[in-house]
Amino acid sequence: LLACKDQTSIASSLPSWHDNENSQRLFQFITDVSNTNNKLYVAPKDRIAVFDNDGTLWSEQPAYFQLLFAMDRVRALAESSPELKAQWLEQQPYKAVLENDMKALAASGEKGLIELVMASHTGNDSATSEEYAAVVTQWIKTAKHPSTGKAYTDMVFQPMLELMSLLREKDFKVYIVSGGGVDFMRPWAEQVYGVAPENVIGSSVKLEYEYRNGNPVILRRPKLNFINDKAGKPIAIHQHIGKRPILAFGNSDGDLQMLQWTDANSLPHLSAYIHHTDAEREWAYDQDSPIGQLKQGLTQAAEKNWLVVDMKKDWRKIYPNDQNQ
Amino acid sequence: LLACKDQTSIASSLPSWHDNENSQRLFQFITDVSNTNNKLYVAPKDRIAVFDNDGTLWSEQPAYFQLLFAMDRVRALAESSPELKAQWLEQQPYKAVLENDMKALAASGEKGLIELVMASHTGNDSATSEEYAAVVTQWIKTAKHPSTGKAYTDMVFQPMLELMSLLREKDFKVYIVSGGGVDFMRPWAEQVYGVAPENVIGSSVKLEYEYRNGNPVILRRPKLNFINDKAGKPIAIHQHIGKRPILAFGNSDGDLQMLQWTDANSLPHLSAYIHHTDAEREWAYDQDSPIGQLKQGLTQAAEKNWLVVDMKKDWRKIYPNDQNQ
Numbered sequence: 102l103l104a105c106k107d108q109t110s111i112a113s114s115l116p117s118w119h120d121n122e123n124s125q126r127l128f129q130f131i132t133d134v135s136n137t138n139n140k141l142y143v144a145p146k147d148r149i150a151v152f153d154n155d156g157t158l159w160s161e162q163p164a165y166f167q168l169l170f171a172m173d174r175v176r177a178l179a180e181s182s183p184e185l186k187a188q189w190l191e192q193q194p195y196k197a198v199l200e201n202d203m204k205a206l207a208a209s210g211e212k213g214l215i216e217l218v219m220a221s222h223t224g225n226d227s228a229t230s231e232e233y234a235a236v237v238t239q240w241i242k243t244a245k246h247p248s249t250g251k252a253y254t255d256m257v258f259q260p261m262l263e264l265m266s267l268l269r270e271k272d273f274k275v276y277i278v279s280g281g282g283v284d285f286m287r288p289w290a291e292q293v294y295g296v297a298p299e300n301v302i303g304s305s306v307k308l309e310y311e312y313r314n315g316n317p318v319i320l321r322r323p324k325l326n327f328i329n330d331k332a333g334k335p336i337a338i339h340q341h342i343g344k345r346p347i348l349a350f351g352n353s354d355g356d357l358q359m360l361q362w363t364d365a366n367s368l369p370h371l372s373a374y375i376h377h378t379d380a381e382r383e384w385a386y387d388q389d390s391p392i393g394q395l396k397q398g399l400t401q402a403a404e405k406n407w408l409v410v411d412m413k414k415d416w417r418k419i420y421p422n423d424q425n426q
Numbered sequence: 427l428l429a430c431k432d433q434t435s436i437a438s439s440l441p442s443w444h445d446n447e448n449s450q451r452l453f454q455f456i457t458d459v460s461n462t463n464n465k466l467y468v469a470p471k472d473r474i475a476v477f478d479n480d481g482t483l484w485s486e487q488p489a490y491f492q493l494l495f496a497m498d499r500v501r502a503l504a505e506s507s508p509e510l511k512a513q514w515l516e517q518q519p520y521k522a523v524l525e526n527d528m529k530a531l532a533a534s535g536e537k538g539l540i541e542l543v544m545a546s547h548t549g550n551d552s553a554t555s556e557e558y559a560a561v562v563t564q565w566i567k568t569a570k571h572p573s574t575g576k577a578y579t580d581m582v583f584q585p586m587l588e589l590m591s592l593l594r595e596k597d598f599k600v601y602i603v604s605g606g607g608v609d610f611m612r613p614w615a616e617q618v619y620g621v622a623p624e625n626v627i628g629s630s631v632k633l634e635y636e637y638r639n640g641n642p643v644i645l646r647r648p649k650l651n652f653i654n655d656k657a658g659k660p661i662a663i664h665q666h667i668g669k670r671p672i673l674a675f676g677n678s679d680g681d682l683q684m685l686q687w688t689d690a691n692s693l694p695h696l697s698a699y700i701h702h703t704d705a706e707r708e709w710a711y712d713q714d715s716p717i718g719q720l721k722q723g724l725t726q727a728a729e730k731n732w733l734v735v736d737m738k739k740d741w742r743k744i745y746p747n748d749q750n751q
């Protein structure tokens with residue numbers, strides 16, 4: 102009888118998940134902690150759920166989508182300013198972008214890519230927070246992914262959308278805790294994920310306040326403020342939320358510390374990895390991938406019995422517009 | 427009839443406020459923005475209210491309460507370690523605290539006071555976030571204010587407690603945005619103010635994540651990370667919340683930028699100052715006070731027609747245990 106009841110509920114609340122051991126474990130955890138009569142009950146104020154974004158809520162291949170945004174932005178800025186174009190054609194990593202030289206781009210390393218992401222916001226100057234949000238909003242509305250041709254917001258994971266909806270129904274506070282830029286995610290996270298701006302935690306650049314002729318603005322400076330990755334994730338969770346999550350989802354070694362931090366919560370908790378196993382419907386990669394590397398994390402997940410979601414086996418569909426399987 | 431209705435509502439929702447022009451303006455704003463039929467209606471997701479803490483939600487004389495905590499802490503740590511005591515008796519600003527020499531303490535300046543607040547957390551070492559929270563919790567339960575003899579949590583402003591309750595009833599998201607330490611406020615802000623840890627924004631120290639024999643901890647380092655004052659306030663609001671408030675309360679020039687930022691919201695909004703005018707029931711100070719200086723702010727409030735709450739004239743009582751006037 103209980104099994105039947107759970108089956109029904111997975112089918113109605115998580116219809117894009119196959120009803121199997123993994124989805125049952127996840128569903129059981131959510132119902133247990135939100136049931137006042139269960140010994141695993143957790144008060145709503147402590148029902149904190151955190152989700153990595155790239156590779157956990159949407160795809161991240163062949164490059165982080167924010168990097169693809171930065172590249173589109175460099176091209177657009179170069180088109181609008183012959184001077185900037187001439188300057189950038191002499192300067193890596195911009196030259197690599199303008200010449201579509203992915204090998205040279207990769208050779209610029211993490212530092213080059215970060216510079217690209219930061220500088221490309223605005224060319225050489227600073228943008229106000231509102232100007233930047235407008236650029237992101239316009240891009241996310243119109244840009245297409247280079248290999249699928251889909252809109253980026255059509256490359257979010259339908260099973261995760263259902264999971265976040267279920268959690269909110271059960272009075273969880275759902276946060277995004279991503280290495281991506283906080284101001285890159287906020288303009289569309291509410292509409293796409295149902296996650297309000299104040300629940301988005303990410304990497305950030307230095308900001309400056311300026312009182313321009315009586316009109317206050319916040320300027321984004323092309324200088325890193327905080328990288329929300331690895332040990333930065335539990336630190337950002339502490340700075341922003343001030344308590345440990347009871348549920349955490351990630352997909353790479355960059356999420357390991359966030360999952361450890363959640364795993365050491367004295368309240369009932371669940372740490373979980375999304376494992377990219379579906380080369381046909383999405384991408385298959387783990388320990389050898391330069392993007393979303395998952396190596397230590399898989400080892401530790403096995404040792405600690407964390408949930409490891411197998412995208413190929415566990416999900417009926419990946420993207421919202423896919424057919425069920 | 428309308429006046430009657432409003433009178434009744436101020437009396438029932440804000441009983442510690444005198445029913446006058448100031449409370450009516452405040453009450454009217456709150457009811458207008460939360461009334462779907464009013465042209466000033468604002469959707470719940472955008473009903474962001476921010477409150478400074480020291481001097482806005484509780485008293486701040488003769489010194490910021492967190493500084494009094496730090497001084498108590500220096501004394502307690504010195505008592506528990508003769509070595510530390512010997513060291514500190516040779517070193518300002520610790521020497522001043524141990525010798526109760528307020529003049530020498532003041533002479534150590536802002537830098538000295540910040541060092542005191544940071545180092546006093548833990549002596550010379552770092553504490554984990556949990557250890558620090560336990561120390562704060564114990565102190566706030568037992569410490570008494572040096573001149574009133576009251577518990578510090580009995581020196582919060584009853585009219586502001588009522589205001590925050592009313593705002594939450596009206597689906598506002600209520601935040602504290604304080605120059606005080608975020609980890610100093612969070613352990614008691616929920617119980618005292620009804621403000622959950624994730625809605626407390628403050629100054630912070632550098633944090634480090636450490637995986638101690640399989641037990642992850644977050645260590646507080648005695649090094650400043652962010653000072654949430656002046657231009658830092660709108661910046662922190664942007665980093666943490668990602669949108670402009672529609673209601674902001676402060677009491678000093680340190681809140682001026684936060685009030686400007688709110689005042690430039692394209693949605694209906696109200697910026698407000700608490701003016702300390704009651705030497706008898708609390709303290710009276712403004713432009714010449716080294717603590718909570720309010721000078722530029724008063725000028726700009728007059729120019730921009732911000733609400734200026736006069737504690738003496740507008741509040742029937744100051745502290746929860748006072749008699750009504």
Ligand SMILES: [Ca+2]
Pocket residue numbers: 153154155156157351352353355393
């Ligand atoms: Ca990821």
Ligand SMILES: [Ca+2]
Pocket residue numbers: 478479480481482676677678680718
């Ligand atoms: Ca203040």
